[in-house]
Amino acid sequence: MGHFHHVGMSMGMSSGDDNSTMAPSHHHPTSSASHSHSHMMMMMPMTFYFGFKNVELLFSGLVINTAGEMAGAFVAVFLLAMFYEGLKIAREGLLRKSQVSIRYNSMPVPGPNGTILMETHKTVGQQMLSFPHLLQTVLHIIQVVISYFLMLIFMTYNGYLCIAVAAGAGMGYFLFSWKKAVVVDITEHCH
Amino acid sequence: MHFIFSDEVVLLFDFWSVHSPAGVALSVLVILLLAVLYEGIKVGKARLLHQALTSLSISTSQQLIEETDQHSTSSDSPHVSRTRLRWFLCHFGQSLLHVAQVVIGYFMMLAVMSYNTWIFFGVVLGSGVGYYLAYPLLSMT
Numbered sequence: 001m002g003h004f005h006h007v008g009m010s011m012g013m014s015s016g017d018d019n020s021t022m023a024p025s026h027h028h029p030t031s032s033a034s035h036s037h038s039h040m041m042m043m044m045p046m047t048f049y050f051g052f053k054n055v056e057l058l059f060s061g062l063v064i065n066t067a068g069e070m071a072g073a074f075v076a077v078f079l080l081a082m083f084y085e086g087l088k089i090a091r092e093g094l095l096r097k098s099q100v101s102i103r104y105n106s107m108p109v110p111g112p113n114g115t116i117l118m119e120t121h122k123t124v125g126q127q128m129l130s131f132p133h134l135l136q137t138v139l140h141i142i143q144v145v146i147s148y149f150l151m152l153i154f155m156t157y158n159g160y161l162c163i164a165v166a167a168g169a170g171m172g173y174f175l176f177s178w179k180k181a182v183v184v185d186i187t188e189h190c191h
Numbered sequence: 192m193h194f195i196f197s198d199e200v201v202l203l204f205d206f207w208s209v210h211s212p213a214g215v216a217l218s219v220l221v222i223l224l225l226a227v228l229y230e231g232i233k234v235g236k237a238r239l240l241h242q243a244l245t246s247l248s249i250s251t252s253q254q255l256i257e258e259t260d261q262h263s264t265s266s267d268s269p270h271v272s273r274t275r276l277r278w279f280l281c282h283f284g285q286s287l288l289h290v291a292q293v294v295i296g297y298f299m300m301l302a303v304m305s306y307n308t309w310i311f312f313g314v315v316l317g318s319g320v321g322y323y324l325a326y327p328l329l330s331m332t
Contacts, residue, residue, distance in 0.1 A: 046305070047205045154297045155304065162297070170290035177289075178282050 050159040081168025098132035219313035226317025234325040243281040
């Protein structure tokens, strides 16, 4: 059964009523604050729980009420976390492949015995308006959004969904980084 | 919601609720150690990968030397399967470390979300101390 703790004091309900229905071990710092009229009634749990009744997920229309819906949400969150790990690895690979513009510049430096040596600096980079960099930017935005979604999912404090995030991240890392590591092993010696 | 200095905090689990300065101090210490562990895991993953790659390249070069010496391909299949198994186990261990890193990272985020300023200081200080202790180990080998 999910436990929802009322955070702060609600209007029209006495604090005695609140304490009698909630778990007695819960104390929130703001309940001792004097400005009670400025607090809204929030239904956000602040400790981990396992349940599938009335679980709001990210969007206002998305509420989980049955075990079947929770199973579907578990699979969806698992796949989202896997996709996030894959996106990270794909961006790394794309960056490495697109760094084809190499700039050499040589400069004279004084060497031993008064001779002049030519030191060559090599810089790799991308042009700002090139297609690879624009693609990287778009993928970066997608990555940031998905990472915030995963954070918000973890913030529901629902045990099933948190396990889905962690397991999806692990499986995604295992599958995608395996391939990347094998490629790195063959093509690069000084990684 | 805003950051406050408070003597009471509930962190992560139902049983972890403290109401006294001593309890908050202990909670801050636990969170600090968790943050140090997080930084340590990050460095540990990188070192494990480095160790695996160096040992893998050593074993494959040994295999090549043996092949050119013996002029036979019948002896390389146990070498290949052993290397593959070692690589698989190493990568599986790294994935477990990755899961631990993800979970601890989220726990630290939720601890900061308690909006208790002492806990926040613990997270920040722990990250700093962890980085200071762990990152020199990255370039040690």
